[in-house]
Structures are given as structure tokens and as C-alpha cells.
Amino acid sequence: MVNTNINMVPTTFDITAIREQFPILKTTIHGKPIVYLDNAASTQKPLRVMEATTKYYSEQYANIHRGVHTLSQIGTELYENTRLHAQQFLHARSEKEIIFTKGTTHGINLIAYSYAYQYLKSGDEIILSEMEHHSNIVPWQILQARHGFDIKVIPLQDNGTIEIEDFASLLTEKTKLVSISYISNALGTVNPIREIIQLAHENGTHVLVDAAQAVHHIPIDVQALDVDFLVCSGHKMYGPTGTGILYGKESLLEALPPFEGGGDMIKQVSFKKTTFNDLPFKFEAGTPNIAGIVALDEAFKFLDAVGFEQLVQHDQEILSYATEKLLSIDGMRIIGTAPEKVGVVSFLLGNLHPYDVGVILDNLGIAIRTGHHCTQPIMDRFGIPGTCRASFGIYTTKEEIDSLYNGLLRAKKMLS
Amino acid sequence: MVNTNINMVPTTFDITAIREQFPILKTTIHGKPIVYLDNAASTQKPLRVMEATTKYYSEQYANIHRGVHTLSQIGTELYENTRLHAQQFLHARSEKEIIFTKGTTHGINLIAYSYAYQYLKSGDEIILSEMEHHSNIVPWQILQARHGFDIKVIPLQDNGTIEIEDFASLLTEKTKLVSISYISNALGTVNPIREIIQLAHENGTHVLVDAAQAVHHIPIDVQALDVDFLVCSGHKMYGPTGTGILYGKESLLEALPPFEGGGDMIKQVSFKKTTFNDLPFKFEAGTPNIAGIVALDEAFKFLDAVGFEQLVQHDQEILSYATEKLLSIDGMRIIGTAPEKVGVVSFLLGNLHPYDVGVILDNLGIAIRTGHHCTQPIMDRFGIPGTCRASFGIYTTKEEIDSLYNGLLRAKKMLS
């Protein structure tokens, strides 16, 4: 499905050792061992992430950039170190192309505001898909109201995929930008990003990829993809909340105006004339989430240590197992049956309301997400109010899938 | 100087017990016990803040709003609990008036973008002061370029204060907004915010107060102040990085358009029509810094436990002691000698470059900030390239001031 980084293959995959690193997996919910299947909403954190936060605050904390004193210099180094790691992780050309954000939503808003102001006017078009997360819809709608461009939408097929031909037919000379998710959080679909980027570029159109659900599932090489902008969230890749990465091609970021103004993003300030700092600082206004970014490095280290070979293989194994197991339940309907999927299964159980199913499972210690998953247009497309969604992480076991299966049988019995 | 909350006065102020709560104060810098005097840049964190983060990630973590499963509900409750605490801390009328942000800079940008789009056009005026932090200058400049309003500046006096008459004379019928710091981070000056707000309101002008340097120094009652918007950062009030609070009057926040778009800030999304969520969620797009906000509650608890009576008294005591001690050094020039100040001392030592002084002090284990402190217009006003700035926290001792004093004598000797 995806090419993996062969340098990082550990010899064996020891899921017990992995689970050991996540303290929360030892807890209980309603007195039952926790079965955490809400990883598409957010992943749990390995101990090293928490330890890094505590160590940083206990021994090394100070505000960063431009400080002469030791703590400030150490902090700056740790912070910039995460940037180098992020650069390496995404295979960016330069660390100037790595902007730290609060998360995917913040990254999309940053690009949306700067890009729309600079490039989008009445008559221009941008393309989204019907499977986008609200975070990749609403910013464009807010800016559409101000700048007057049009939004075109790639329609969703019954199996939860998009057709490359549909996309191609939306591309016109007016199309300035495509903003699309790499992987759907509600359906698990892996989109044909490579082809989309290629077609867009042939058309002179820029591409922003929402990789919130991709970075911890498949290896990403922004240079090989030739993507213009890419965003993701730390909290969905085993890292801390309040952190995110925006990748942008240096030349494009250079050309965009800053988004937020404030400390650290300036070179010179006066009431007459203010000049902005170089990349990446131009887009990082104010004191950043220093402790979060310092700890994010541990998430990268964790992912490096597991390696994408394992991440992909484990994810696919659990996905197959879960799909098969769930489909064996009478009345099971899986929403999103793309041939290329990651470990996300959205489903409806007969006529049962997802909320009811979610509550019963919760009482059994099983955490799934129910509702529209911030993708109401998908729900409208399928004419459903929401789904139950089980989504998997590197620590998910087949036994947990069995628990889900048994839980669903129980829910079915209780609710009919 | 300020009226304090008499309900919270502990009987005695035990600085040893307070210092015990901050693990970093036991560390060394260059082999010498740390003397941390860079609190205006950021304060250190009490152990309870770190413990809350670890506990949350180890036992309670999940993504929040709208989740049916237990962890998500617990997280939501903890997160909303901090909001209630913030409401109480700032004496806001309703928790709908409390928006969580990434920090002061983010809060100012939020208001600047939303307010400028809604209310500011060519011919309108806003007022800033010459002592503003870049974070309260640059956002307005960025938006000025788009919306064409004018920026008026309250000039700085030689002692680092502003004259209320100067402010009054800038108010015209065109003045829509005043955005001003409560306390200057570079000078320590406490501005006459009450009078400014009153005059502004008499003129039909809104007021945004940058309280980044105020929230942990003086008790704030947004209702008594009648302030329209107020922003601050968690990391400067003994809380985690990547957190901040924006207070806004409910009616004003209702009237403003959302800033960032995304998950959680919507009611209903479709490509035809999207409606926004109620306050405060309308302004909180995307997964927030959940762990940060959960831990921020511990910062409030810490401040509650110390109490403002103590905070103010200790700060003033250290400020007087430090001012007197430093002024006894030959060639000492203090920049910012306002009658109402908090524990911030900016100074120049003879002709010595602040950088040189900072490096020597660092080698003695003493952390001060040197440079322009993100307030270049102040430096331009005084015709200096920067200052040395010692700034104090609740854990600062007179012995530490003595160390600073001795360090400065040493630096003076080495550098001449």
C-alpha cells in the first residue's frame, strides 16, 4: 500500500513492550480494563512524552528565542531540535519549511488566511472534497465570505472514495488551490494524493494536504509528493496536545504574508515600519507551546523506534481482523469500504443509534467515538445522522477487537 | 496600590514553602545555584502543574467535546472546570466570556482579526501606546494594511508612564478601539487602566487590555474594570506554555465573527450553509491544548493559595529592595521609574552592552533578560539598543537580589 522506510525496521514487533510504554492502558473504565478505540480522535501518549514535559519544566524551563541565559539557550536548542526532527520525519528540504502550530486546524487557518489574502479573489476557485473534516471546510467558508472565491467539491462515491476523474474535471484555469485530506478521519480512506498533486501542478494549482490522519499511519516524504503545504497535529501522533506542524515549500512560504503578528515573528518594529523575521519564525508569533514542542520530539522518537514498516503492518492487520469480525455481526453496515484504508472502521449496527451503542460499550470499558466526527457533509452524503467509529493505534490488540465484537453483541441484545 | 481579595490572605508568607514547590529552583547553572530573574518572560512552574499534566495523560486522556465515552467526558469536565476557574479568577459574568487561546499573542490576533473585519475601515482610528509589546502592535499593523484604519500612539514620558491627558487628546469620534497593556513588560509601569476605560467608554470606544504582565501581579475584576476584552498567557502566571485566556464581554463576542474555523466551533456544517456554535466554543477551533488547559487549573489553585495580598506585598518588597540595591551601583541607570510599578527592573550599567552583562551574570548562575524585550519602540524612545531586565516572581528572595548586585559588580569589573 505504501512504501516504508526500510532503515527503521525493528526485527520483531513486541506489542507487550509497546503497551508497557503507555500508562493509561493499565487503567480501567467502569471497573473494566480500558479498550481504547478512539485513536482517530486522539492517540494516547507514551511515558517518554510525559517525562520529557516534566523534565523540561523541572530542570530546563525558560522562555526561548533571543535569551542569553543558559536556560533560554537550552530551551531554544530543544525547541529547534524538534524542528530538525520534524524536518527529517517529513523529509522536508529545510528546517525553514517547518512551522510549529497549535494543531492541524490552526495550520489550515494559517494557510487559509495568508493564502486567501494574497491570492484569492472573486472568480477564483478552490477545490475541497466531500470527505473533508470541518477544519478543512469552515476556514475556507469564512474566507470565502471575505474574498469572494468559489469552493468546488469533489463528490464522494458509495464506498467512501473519490474518483480522480471527478477531481480532474473540476480543475479549471480558475483553480488556485486544492485543499484535501490525505486520509479521511471518518472513513479511513487513503486518497490518491500523489495523482491529485500531479494533476493540480500540471494545472498550475497549489495543493494543501491535511495529513492529520496520515503522519502516524504512513511514511510521508513531502519532497517526493511535491506537496505545497501539509499540516498535522501532534496529539494524533502520540505527542502532546496543543502542538502541530505546518510544512510549506520555502518559496511559497516566503511569498505569503504573515498570519498572526507578535513577538518572535519580526525583525524590526516601529510604528512607521515593521519588517518580518525570516522563515520559519515569520509564522510563529508569540511564545510558542515550548514544553509541548519539546515533548513532541519524544513522539517522533517513539515513531522512529517502532518504524513505519511495523506501523503499517500492524495497522493493516488489525484493520482486516476488525473488518472481518464486525462484518460477521448481523445487521452490520460499514461506512467507508475503500480498497486503501487505514485502521478506522465507521459502522452502523442495524437501526441502532450510535449514541446508544457508544454508551453501552463505554459501560463495558470500550471507548469508541460516535457522532458525525466533524464531517457532517459525509453524514449528509450517506443520509445518516452519524456513525460508530472504532479507530486503532499501534497498541491495539486483536483481543481488544474481540472485546469490541462481544460488546457490540451485548449492545445489540440490550437495545432490541 | 491595588485592592486585593481579602478572602484569600494566608496568615504568614512562607517563601521556603513556596520555593519548595518549584523543582527548578534546586538546580544549578554553570555549577552555581540558579538565580532566576527572568519572570517577565516566563515564570517557572510549581510541581502541581507538572503532576497534573502527567496524571491527565496517564489516567484520563482522550479528545474532549462531544465524546460519549468516559475519558472524553472526564476530559471535557476538567477542561470546562478550568474555564469556570478562569471566570472566577477574572470575575467574569459568565463562563461564555472565557475563551481559551494559545497565549496573549494569539488572543490579541483573534480580536484584531475579528474586530477589524467587523468594525474597522478607512478613516477609523485605534489607539495603542508607545510601550506596547510587539504582540500588541504588529497584529494591528498587519490588519491596518488590509482595512486601512489609522493607528494613534500615546507617547511615553521620561519616567516610563503615559499621561492620561495625552490619551484623552487622541480620542476622537473616529476612535473605535484602544488596545493597551495593563503593565509594561519592559518597564514595569502599571497603566491607569480604569481611567483609560472610563474615558474610552464615554467616547463610545472599546478597550482591549493586554494583561500578560498583570494577571499574576494584581487581582483583576473585569466587571469592576468594565473592560471589553482582556488577554493573558498561562505561562507567565505559573501555568503551562501554549495556554492563554481571552475574556470578552458576551454581547461583544456575540457580535464578532469567528476567527479560526474548524472542529468544535460549529453547530452545523454543509457546503451550502454553516452555522457557528455558541460562546465560548465559537472562538475555539480545533482540538485545544487539552493537557495544558487542564494543568492551567493548577496555576489558578497555586495563585489562589498564595493570595493576592501576599503576591502584591512580596512583589513590592522585592521591587523596593532591588531598586535601592541596584541604584547604589555607580553608573546604574534604571529605565522606567513610574510611581506605580510591579517587580520588573530594566537597567543599563554605565556604557556596558546588556549582552555582555547578561553573559557574565549567566556564568554566575543568574538569569536575566537582555535586549529589546519585544518592545523596540520603547528602546527607540529612549535611544538605547536594549536593556538588562531583572524581573521577579513569588519565589524571588532578597538573597537573590544580593546575588544580582554582586554579579553586576563583578560584571562591571570584568568589563572595564
Add this chain to the structure above:
Amino acid sequence: METIDKIQQDIIEDFSMYEDWADKYEYIIEMGKTLAPLEEKYKTEDYRIHGCQSQVWLHADFDGKNIHFHADSDAFITKGLIALLVKVLSGHAPKAIIDIDLYFLSEIGLKEHLSPTRANGLASMVKQMKTYALAYQTKQVS
């Protein structure tokens, strides 16, 4: 008509027989099935209670003395919850509804479900019913 207090006591007694969470939920779900059907015209946005992940519609009649609640939901558990509230509050005077302390919710283990941050919407339901009571009380007085 029984007093609100008596009804609360009865429910607490019913629940006290169940040790298991599943039995309690089954009771709640059964409760929902006893709800009189809600006329389709009330299943609209105007009658919807927000703050629940499932849809809940609530309508209230006033006979000049007492309020009669009618409700429905598209989820079984939510329907059971609103049914519990209807059972306790329906048929009583506005003032009684406004003043009521719904202590039975804590007693049967639903206390934490009352938090406004919960996705079940129980807090919104209670609020909406009290709002109706307030509105009808005003009507009564004027």
C-alpha cells in the same frame, strides 16, 4: 396524582433492586418504551433539545393548572432518560416543577450525567422542562 416526591422515591426503589449497570440501563430503556408516542408535528427543530448527541423533542401542554410533557428521542437510552423526567415532572403545577430538586438522579447513579458537559443532554432536558414551567407560570400569573 402522586406527589413528585413519591414518584422519585418509587424510582429510587425500583433502581435499588439492580446491582448491575446493565440492569439499570435495561430499566431506563424499558422506561423509554412506556412513553406515549409524540405527534409527528412536534418532531421538528422548534421542539428539539440541543446538547444531546441524539435527537430529543419535547412538547409541553398546560391545562391551566398542571403541565403535561410529551417527548421522544431517536436513541433508546436518551428516550429512557427523558421518559424518567416526564414520569417525575409531568402532571404537576409550574411552581412545583420550578422548585423541584431532582434528587432521584443522584440516588440512581445518574448524578454525573447531570453535568452540562455531558453528551447525553440530561442537563439540557431538565433545563428545557423548567423553562416551560417558567413560561407557563408567567402565563398563569398574567
Add this chain to the structure above:
Amino acid sequence: METIDKIQQDIIEDFSMYEDWADKYEYIIEMGKTLAPLEEKYKTEDYRIHGCQSQVWLHADFDGKNIHFHADSDAFITKGLIALLVKVLSGHAPKAIIDIDLYFLSEIGLKEHLSPTRANGLASMVKQMKTYALAYQTKQVS
């Protein structure tokens, strides 16, 4: 002219006599005082090295064979640092400057100061000097 290597060795030897950080800094500060004065016309934005909290100006002459550096700073320590670099690199051929491994910086305990994230700007200074060397080398070749 001594070799770059020899100059680095000499500095390392000088530093080896000092145990105390203060002595080392005093040596660096003294070093700054030995710098030949920089002509005022070079103390402009064009010659300024960014990335230092203090101001540093650097100018480079080329005599067709070797590069001669001239520098100044408004801070003593920064001036000492650039003076150290001038002492090591000035008077050498572009190629030698481009190829140099400035190992003396680690040896005298300034290794961490070389990080581009440090406020002292040492990394920027080295980069700027190598950029001059590259420029003059191109000139030489063409």
C-alpha cells in the same frame, strides 16, 4: 604567516592555562581589544552580521591571494569572539578558509556557542566569513 592550524593550537594552549570561566572570558575580552579599529564606513547595515544580540560588523579585503578580515562589535564579548575568528582566519587563502575545521572552538569550550540557536551569533560569524571566502574564490577562478 603561520598556518591556520598553528594559530588554533596557540589559542588552545593559551586557554589551557585558565581554569576559571572568568579568566577565559577576560582573555576573550582582551582579545577584542587587540582588534585593529574598523573604519566607520563599514559600520553599516550592509556589513552587519545578523543573529547576534549585539551588533557585529565584518569587512573582508582580498589581495588576490589572501583574505584580510576587519571587524568590530558594540559588545566586548562579541568583539572578543569575532577577534578570535579574525586571528585564526585572516590572512589566508579563500580555499583554506572554506575548508577549515575550527576545532579550537570546541577545545576552548565554545563548542555549544557554535549552535545556530545561540544568541552570541558565533555561527553567523563563521558563516559570514566563509561566505566571503567563497565569493573571493569565485572571483579568483573567473
